[in-house]
Amino acid sequence: MANHDWLGLKQELPRRRRLLLTAASFLAPLLVWCVLSYVPWVWHPLMHITDAGSVDYFSTGLDVPRATFFQEVAKAQAAGLDVPQGDRVNPPYLPAPHEVVRAFYTAFKTPPRLQDEPWLHQSLGHSIRTIFLGFFFSSLIGLPLGILSGTYRFFAKLQEPFIEFFRYLPAPAFGALCVAILGIEDAPKIAIIVIGTFFQQVLVIANSVRKVDPALIEAAQTLGASKWKLVSRVVIPASITDVYTDMRILLGWAWTYLIVAEVVGTMSGITLFINQQARYRNFDNVYAAIAMIGIIGLTTDIFLAWLGTVLFPWKKKNRKPRTHTLFPLFDPIPLNPPKRKEVQLEAHVAQ
Amino acid sequence: MSPSEIKLPDYRSLAPAVAARFERIRERPVILSVRDLKKSFGANGSTHVVFDHLSLEIHRREFICAVGPSGCGKSTLARIVAGLDEASGGEILLNGESVAGPGPDRGMVFQGYTLFPWLTVKRNVMFGLQMSGKAPSTADTEARQWLDMVGLSKFEESYPHELSGGMKQRVAIARALANNPRILIMDEPFGALDAQTRAQMQNYLLQIWKKVDVTILFITHDLDEAAFLSDRIIVMGVNPGGIREVIENPVPRPRSPAQFISPEFLALKKRLEHHIHPPVEGEPAEKLPMIKLTDAGDEVE
Ligand SMILES: Nc1ncnc2c1ncn2[C@@H]1O[C@H](COP(=O)(O)OP(=O)(O)O)[C@@H](O)[C@H]1O
Ligand SMILES: [Mg+2]
Numbered sequence: 001m002a003n004h005d006w007l008g009l010k011q012e013l014p015r016r017r018r019l020l021l022t023a024a025s026f027l028a029p030l031l032v033w034c035v036l037s038y039v040p041w042v043w044h045p046l047m048h049i050t051d052a053g054s055v056d057y058f059s060t061g062l063d064v065p066r067a068t069f070f071q072e073v074a075k076a077q078a079a080g081l082d083v084p085q086g087d088r089v090n091p092p093y094l095p096a097p098h099e100v101v102r103a104f105y106t107a108f109k110t111p112p113r114l115q116d117e118p119w120l121h122q123s124l125g126h127s128i129r130t131i132f133l134g135f136f137f138s139s140l141i142g143l144p145l146g147i148l149s150g151t152y153r154f155f156a157k158l159q160e161p162f163i164e165f166f167r168y169l170p171a172p173a174f175g176a177l178c179v180a181i182l183g184i185e186d187a188p189k190i191a192i193i194v195i196g197t198f199f200q201q202v203l204v205i206a207n208s209v210r211k212v213d214p215a216l217i218e219a220a221q222t223l224g225a226s227k228w229k230l231v232s233r234v235v236i237p238a239s240i241t242d243v244y245t246d247m248r249i250l251l252g253w254a255w256t257y258l259i260v261a262e263v264v265g266t267m268s269g270i271t272l273f274i275n276q277q278a279r280y281r282n283f284d285n286v287y288a289a290i291a292m293i294g295i296i297g298l299t300t301d302i303f304l305a306w307l308g309t310v311l312f313p314w315k316k317k318n319r320k321p322r323t324h325t326l327f328p329l330f331d332p333i334p335l336n337p338p339k340r341k342e343v344q345l346e347a348h349v350a351q
Numbered sequence: 352m353s354p355s356e357i358k359l360p361d362y363r364s365l366a367p368a369v370a371a372r373f374e375r376i377r378e379r380p381v382i383l384s385v386r387d388l389k390k391s392f393g394a395n396g397s398t399h400v401v402f403d404h405l406s407l408e409i410h411r412r413e414f415i416c417a418v419g420p421s422g423c424g425k426s427t428l429a430r431i432v433a434g435l436d437e438a439s440g441g442e443i444l445l446n447g448e449s450v451a452g453p454g455p456d457r458g459m460v461f462q463g464y465t466l467f468p469w470l471t472v473k474r475n476v477m478f479g480l481q482m483s484g485k486a487p488s489t490a491d492t493e494a495r496q497w498l499d500m501v502g503l504s505k506f507e508e509s510y511p512h513e514l515s516g517g518m519k520q521r522v523a524i525a526r527a528l529a530n531n532p533r534i535l536i537m538d539e540p541f542g543a544l545d546a547q548t549r550a551q552m553q554n555y556l557l558q559i560w561k562k563v564d565v566t567i568l569f570i571t572h573d574l575d576e577a578a579f580l581s582d583r584i585i586v587m588g589v590n591p592g593g594i595r596e597v598i599e600n601p602v603p604r605p606r607s608p609a610q611f612i613s614p615e616f617l618a619l620k621k622r623l624e625h626h627i628h629p630p631v632e633g634e635p636a637e638k639l640p641m642i643k644l645t646d647a648g649d650e651v652e
Contacts, residue, residue, distance in 0.1 A: 218435050219465035223479035223530060224455030233478075237469045314469050314510040 030097065037096035044088035053084035063089060095284040100291070103284035113280070120273055120285075124292060127258055127269035130186060134193025134261070135254045139247070142201035146243075149202060150209025151235050160206065163199050171196035171257055175264040184265030192264055196257035201250050208242035209235060241312050248304050255297050359618040365601050366615075373599055376582060379411040382446060382566045383432065383534050389440035390427050401427050402592035405441070407585065409534070409566055416569045416577035419587030419595075420627055425570045428587075429538045432568065433459045445533055455479055458527030458565075462539040464519045466511040472522050473498060473507035479530040497525040500559060517548040521555060528563055538570045550608065553579055557606060574623045578616055579606055586626045595626055 006017070013021070036043055047069040052058035055072045069086060076083045090096075095103075107120045118126065148155040171192050178188035178195075212235055220234040262271035270289055277285040309315065365373065388405040391398045401424040409415050417425050430436040432443055434453035442449050445456060466475050473494050480490035498504050501521040511519055520540055527535055541549040553576060560567060571577050577584050581600050588595040601615040610616050 213465075215461060215463055215465045216467060218453070219459070219461065220467075220478070220482075221435065221453035222433055222455070222457065222459040223526065224482040225478075229482060233482075234467070237467070240469070312469070314512065 033097055036094065037090065040088050044090055046089050046091055047086035048089040049084060049086040051082075051085035054079075054081035055084050058084050063091070092281055093283050095287060099284040100287045103282075103288040104291075107285045107288050117276065118273065120289065120292075123268075123270050123273035123289075124296070127262065127271075127293075128296070130189050130261060130269060131193065131251075131254055131258055133186075134190045134257075135197060135251055137190065138194045138197040138201055138254075142198045143205060143243075146202045146205025147209050147231075147236065147239075149206035150212075150239070151231055156206060156210075160203065163202050167199035167203065172260045172264075175260075179265050186268070188264050189261040189268065192261035193254050193257050196261075197250055197254050200253065201246075204246045204250065205243050208246055209239045211242065212238040241308070241315055244304075244308055244312070248301055248308075251304075252297060252301065255293065258293075359621060360601075360614050362598065362601060362615070362618040362622040365599060366603060369599075369601055369603050372604070373582070376410050376413055379413075380446075381408045382411045382413075383407075383409040383568070384444040384447075385428075385432070385441070386444065387441035388428070388431065388438050388443070390424065390431060390436070391439045400592065402587070402594075403440075405593050407594065407597075409568065412560075412564060412566055414560060414567045414569065414580055414582045415585060416571060416581035416583075417585040417587060418571060418574060418577045418623060418627065420589060421572060423587045423589045424592050425572075425587060426538050429459070429536050429568065429570050432534070433457050433536050435459075455483055455530040456533050458530055458532035458535045460520065460523045460527055460535065460537040460540045462542045464511070464516070464523070464543075466519055466522055466526070468511050471508050471510055472503065472514070475511065475522055476526045476529050479526060483530065493529060494525075497529045498522075500562065501525045501555065515548075516544050517552055520544070520552060524556070524559065528559070528565060532565065534566045534568060536568045536570075539572065540569075541576070542571075542573075549573075549576070556580065574620055574627065575611065577623065578602060578619050579608075579611070584619075584623065586623065588626065598622065 005011070006013075045066060046063040047066055049058050049060055049062045049064065049069075052060060052062075053072075054076050058064065058072065064086075066088070069084065073083055110120075112119060145155075145159065149159055150156070174195055175188070175192060178191045182188040182191055216238055217230060217234055220230055225233060258269070259271050262269045267275060270293060274286050274289050277283075277289065385405060385407040389400070389403040391400040391403075393399050405428070417428065419425050427436060431438045434450060434457060437451075444450070450457070466472075467478065470478065473491070476494035476497050477487075477490040480493055481487070485493070495504065495507065498507050501524060503518060503521055503525070506514060506518065506522075511522070514522065523540070524535075524537075541552045544552060556567075557580065569577075569580060578600065579602075584598045584600060586595045586598065587593065598619065601619055602610055602613065603615075
């Protein structure tokens, strides 16, 4: 451990270092943001006027470019008039970290300006529902088709050429069509997510299924498995971990289609919230909402990764006992398996 | 005096006990009969014939080893018998009936590890039993018995990746035998194991074979292994491919590692080596071109 190389090519980094680096990957951009926001002589291109002095078009609370401000200061000094006063500030579209953090709290607490506008949590709920339904309908057909296509050359040849063609068509291009066919509510939005996900899904899953080791299939054949049993008992379990990983990645892609989908028809969900807050120039809320998407996406993925280690216990490489409870969220290692052997042994000894 | 100069008995002269044993084997029914088997690869024009007119009869509970240089078609033969490859001609009879395609009556153990990684050791062994429609409780009981036989009861709830190579192959053997196959085909099953584990596995295999009514077709390129395990040895060759000789193993049973230096064993091995590495008449072995990359004055020979 002592002479472990930080930049070793092959060796796994020790756990402490992995966690440290994970933290650093978040802290580094945050640090840049803090420097930009809190160190007054870094950037801060505007002057926030606290005292307009003798300049007639200045007023308290106005933000003006620094160059303009100092021109006026110079003019006022030359004329011997009252010199305007001000502080260096960043433009409103770059709120400081603490403002965004505060917005995380206040955005959920602040009622919408108009009666019929949604709260932030309602917007988020709407978006999650759209994603979930889109991904669900896509998977409902995409998963079986992908498995079929990966298992049988017949189905691969029958459907993959067309899907290869179709996946190049950008999903947003179907926006107008979806609205014309499905109306302006949620249906066209879900359809956009389905179109964006489905075709990739079939191809990616077919590919994972195709990678199943043929030796496993042959072994099963010599054990008497054939036809459907071969698919259900060998091909599917052999590829399920890869397919599961594919689904996690595809779900991430579905999120990227969300914003496009939500501007189709009547704008809705988190996109609507972001747009309105931007119009009201509540940029701290805008950043908070965007960050919420990232947080929801990442926590879903971490949860699914953890769920994977529970669902597929044979993937556990090193069954080490878990020592911390919080950090593993960011670095999931498998839970310790039930120690059946030892329990039996102890029971035996007890007798 | 080098070993080749020691006076060895004729590998064909069998001790009375050994001869009597072969007599008994010949009286047993034929389990597997291979008739005029032909296998060629490639379409018309550039066909590569691996072997042709390959015929062979294996009796019940016989232990047959097939040896031969790499690429002579050992695996091809095993795969055709198992039904995983199609023959280009000829037929395979099992218990007198022609078979095509894989089936549970012909078990197979591969060189690579083919345990199902998503199933525990016990469930791997239960796989074939469930495929043949046995009730889960029956399959469970039988699987435990087989694991007991290969000495892995303690690992029944482990996953394959938690086992060593030798243990994986023991499970693979148990999994194949659980189906009660008429013949067990093993294609270099211990090829990936280290020498010590391999010797252990050979012992295990002989012990298992003694307890179970199964006929074994064992493919190997290790001549010691063939001589140690087999009743008869099929020597295969290349150009032309096919069976060169079928040798009745003169080494008496029960076998033990001590026999590795017995005269029969050495005579048999000398004969096998003669087939696999035939002495080239006249000219000595081709020398590699000599380019010297060191001049530290440390001649290694
Ligand atoms: N799928 C294949 N296509 C073409 N040639 C093959 C194929 N499989 C095996 N062969 C050829 O058949 C011969 C026998 O191969 P194999 O049975 O694997 O030999 P062995 O197991 O004795 O080393 C080799 O010359 C090999 O090149
Ligand atoms: Mg081979």
